[in-house]
Amino acid sequence: ALAERLESAWKTLRGQDKITENNIQEALREVRRALLEADVNLQVAKDFIENVRQRAIGAEVIAGVRPDQQFIKIVYDALVEVMGESHSPLAHGEPPPTIILMAGLQGTGKTTATAKLALHLRKERRSTLLVATDVYRPAAIDQLITLGRQIDVPVFEMGTAVSPVEIARQGVAKAKELGVDTVIIDTAGRLQIDAEMMAELAAIKDAVQPHETLLVVDAMTGQEAANLTRAFHEQVGITGAILTKLDGDTRGGAALSVRQVSGQPIKFIGVGEKVEALQPFYPDRLASRILG
Amino acid sequence: IVGQGPLSRDAIEEIEMLLLQSDVGVKATDRIIAALQTKIRQEILPADQAIAYLKEILRDILDRPFEAGYRRDFAPKKGVLNIWLIAGVNGVGKTTTIGKLAHIATQSGYRCLIAAADTFRAAATEQVKIWGQRSDVEVIANPGKNTDPAAVVFDAIGAAQARGTELLLVDTAGRLQNKANLMEELKKIRRIIDKKAGDAQIESLLVLDATLGQNGLRQAQVFAEAAQLTGVILTKLDGTAKGGVALAVVQELGLPIRFIGAGEGIKDLRPFSSFEFVEALLS
Ligand SMILES: Nc1nc2c(ncn2[C@@H]2O[C@H](COP(=O)(O)OP(=O)(O)OP(=O)(O)O)[C@@H](O)[C@H]2O)c(=O)[nH]1
Numbered sequence: 001a002l003a004e005r006l007e008s009a010w011k012t013l014r015g016q017d018k019i020t021e022n023n024i025q026e027a028l029r030e031v032r033r034a035l036l037e038a039d040v041n042l043q044v045a046k047d048f049i050e051n052v053r054q055r056a057i058g059a060e061v062i063a064g065v066r067p068d069q070q071f072i073k074i075v076y077d078a079l080v081e082v083m084g085e086s087h088s089p090l091a092h093g094e095p096p097p098t099i100i101l102m103a104g105l106q107g108t109g110k111t112t113a114t115a116k117l118a119l120h121l122r123k124e125r126r127s128t129l130l131v132a133t134d135v136y137r138p139a140a141i142d143q144l145i146t147l148g149r150q151i152d153v154p155v156f157e158m159g160t161a162v163s164p165v166e167i168a169r170q171g172v173a174k175a176k177e178l179g180v181d182t183v184i185i186d187t188a189g190r191l192q193i194d195a196e197m198m199a200e201l202a203a204i205k206d207a208v209q210p211h212e213t214l215l216v217v218d219a220m221t222g223q224e225a226a227n228l229t230r231a232f233h234e235q236v237g238i239t240g241a242i243l244t245k246l247d248g249d250t251r252g253g254a255a256l257s258v259r260q261v262s263g264q265p266i267k268f269i270g271v272g273e274k275v276e277a278l279q280p281f282y283p284d285r286l287a288s289r290i291l292g
Numbered sequence: 293i294v295g296q297g298p299l300s301r302d303a304i305e306e307i308e309m310l311l312l313q314s315d316v317g318v319k320a321t322d323r324i325i326a327a328l329q330t331k332i333r334q335e336i337l338p339a340d341q342a343i344a345y346l347k348e349i350l351r352d353i354l355d356r357p358f359e360a361g362y363r364r365d366f367a368p369k370k371g372v373l374n375i376w377l378i379a380g381v382n383g384v385g386k387t388t389t390i391g392k393l394a395h396i397a398t399q400s401g402y403r404c405l406i407a408a409a410d411t412f413r414a415a416a417t418e419q420v421k422i423w424g425q426r427s428d429v430e431v432i433a434n435p436g437k438n439t440d441p442a443a444v445v446f447d448a449i450g451a452a453q454a455r456g457t458e459l460l461l462v463d464t465a466g467r468l469q470n471k472a473n474l475m476e477e478l479k480k481i482r483r484i485i486d487k488k489a490g491d492a493q494i495e496s497l498l499v500l501d502a503t504l505g506q507n508g509l510r511q512a513q514v515f516a517e518a519a520q521l522t523g524v525i526l527t528k529l530d531g532t533a534k535g536g537v538a539l540a541v542v543q544e545l546g547l548p549i550r551f552i553g554a555g556e557g558i559k560d561l562r563p564f565s566s567f568e569f570v571e572a573l574l575s
């Protein structure tokens with residue numbers, strides 16, 4: 001783990017009273033390696049290391065505290081701070097309905113997260129309508145209908161022959177008619193380089209003016225987490241993210257990339273396939289996990 | 293990078309960055325760069341030859357399984373039962389890949405059957421049935437909810453043997469490798485295949501998503517042990533991700549990559565080419 005690596009890198013700091021430009025070089029390299037092994041994007045890692053370097057330089061080496069442990073604390077605190085707020089709440093539009101738009105690459109867990117959010121909202125006594133706009137993936141609408149039935153939440157759909165923009169628009173109208181508190185719009189997975197699909201997503205957003213646009217990202221995503229986040233944020237605009245499949249054993253460095261590139265909060269994490277498996281985001285837990 | 297004279301220190305750094313950004317991983321990148329630098333020192337290579345040598349290093353890694361006994365051409369053996377078990381973590385493209393494989397199989401004149409052994413996820417059976425319809429391939433599924441997937445596999449093998457099926461594609465539920473009970477379930481499925489179809493040609497293929505980071509190696513290690521993997525399918529290469537973790541998977545587990553998935557349509561699957569992969573990786 002990073003701690004052992006820093007121990008050896010830190011032999012140079014023994015007997016020093018300040019952390020300086022020179023004695024920190026090797027330690028910073030070890031942190032960079034750890035971040036890369038945790039799938040943090042290379043550029044994001046470099047920017048973060050620079051952040052750490054500036055915090056560390058000139059820091060007094062605290063008597064009685066081993067320098068490597070002091071340095072780890074500087075890295076950890078910096079990471080927790082970058083990871084942002086815990087329990088960042090979902091938007092709550094006034095008047096209702098609150099409109100939430102789900103977005104992301106193929107297979108990241110959007111449809112499952114749509115149902116998970118509905119269950120979460122129920123605990124806050126907020127009623128929900130789910131809208132099925134994935135007209136492409138075979139049985140995608142069936143999937144959302146099945147999930148809706150499992151949690152006794154209504155699903156609005158218009159089959160696969162209507163445009164997703166129109167389904168979204170009519171879904172929001174239905175939500176107003178039903179008087180539900182929140183409407184969550186599930187969308188098809190799409191590549192950020194697919195101009196047509198990105199335009200479709202932007203058109204859906206334009207048509208329904210969501211209070212919340214959530215990027216759903218698979219926690220095991222590698223280097224591309226930064227690029228895909230940048231593209232979705234620039235072309236569509238996101239207000240938050242959900243990191244899924246954190247019940248796996250991946251380090252989850254994608255979280256740092258998503259957070260640093262978009263500046264938006266990670267609002268929830270997916271921790272299982274069941275509809276109950278949604279938890280609020282805790283920056284300190286993810287920071288420890290990324291640092292291994 | 294390619295200019296006059298030998299590969300500069302900056303150029304080496306640039307290559308290192310390119311590999312890291314392609315999810316090749318820190319350790320694998322270190323090994324590759326070390327091999328490149330050794331060669332450059334030995335032979336004072338100019339930049340363009342150094343790049344050519346780098347590509348050779350990468351291709352050799354990917355082709356090594358063929359020197360260890362795996363056949364290069366990969367197709368079901370005609371006239372006998374072939375069973376291809378398709379496994380992997382959640383959402384990587386297993387079901388879609390089966391749809392594509394069924395299409396290739398029928399186009400190539402094989403009698404094909406699909407076992408819908410994901411009995412857990414919402415609308416999983418409906419999804420694979422639609423894929424089956426698209427290539428006119430029958431899907432064997434059990435109608436009850438939460439049926440034991442091993443039972444579906446058992447029934448599908450029985451049906452395949454009775455009908456003289458040549459390729460049985462087994463779709464399984466996504467599962468994370470750290471879930472012991474789910475890996476036990478996969479082991480059981482593999483045992484059933486070995487036991488009931490011991491004389492069949494069996495392939496066990498791990499589907500890896502190209503957007504995956506370093507966890508891919510861990511996935512491959514655990515799945516290899518549970519399902520006795522014989523190959524890898526790399527999906528979503530139509531995106532921007534390069535799938536670099538596949539290098540470590542091939543190198544450390546000795547498994548060949550068999551197919552590339554590059555799109556959501558039924559035709560978007562092609563045989564793996566190390567040349568094509570390496571060119572794309574370094575582009
Ligand atoms: N273990 C685990 N599996 C998850 C989690 N979230 C989703 N999944 C699984 O991931 C797979 C993909 O989930 P979907 O909800 O279909 O993903 P999607 O983003 O809607 O996929 P597309 O619509 O095809 O882009 C399914 O097998 C889900 O059960 C999670 O937090 N943990």
Ligand SMILES: Nc1nc2c(ncn2[C@@H]2O[C@H](COP(=O)(O)OP(=O)(O)OP(=O)(O)O)[C@@H](O)[C@H]2O)c(=O)[nH]1
Nearest residue numbers: 106107382383384385386387388466528553554555
């Ligand atoms: N762009 C792209 N998308 C793909 C590719 N292969 C699969 N997909 C998409 O990825 C998503 C998940 O595909 P599935 O076939 O459901 O994946 P799976 O592994 O069976 O998922 P689970 O059974 O839920 O674990 C779908 O939206 C597919 O259309 C590919 O090669 N390229």
Ligand SMILES: [Mg+2]
Nearest residue numbers: 110111134140
């Ligand atoms: Mg979906």
Ligand SMILES: [Mg+2]
Nearest residue numbers: 386387410466
């Ligand atoms: Mg599937």
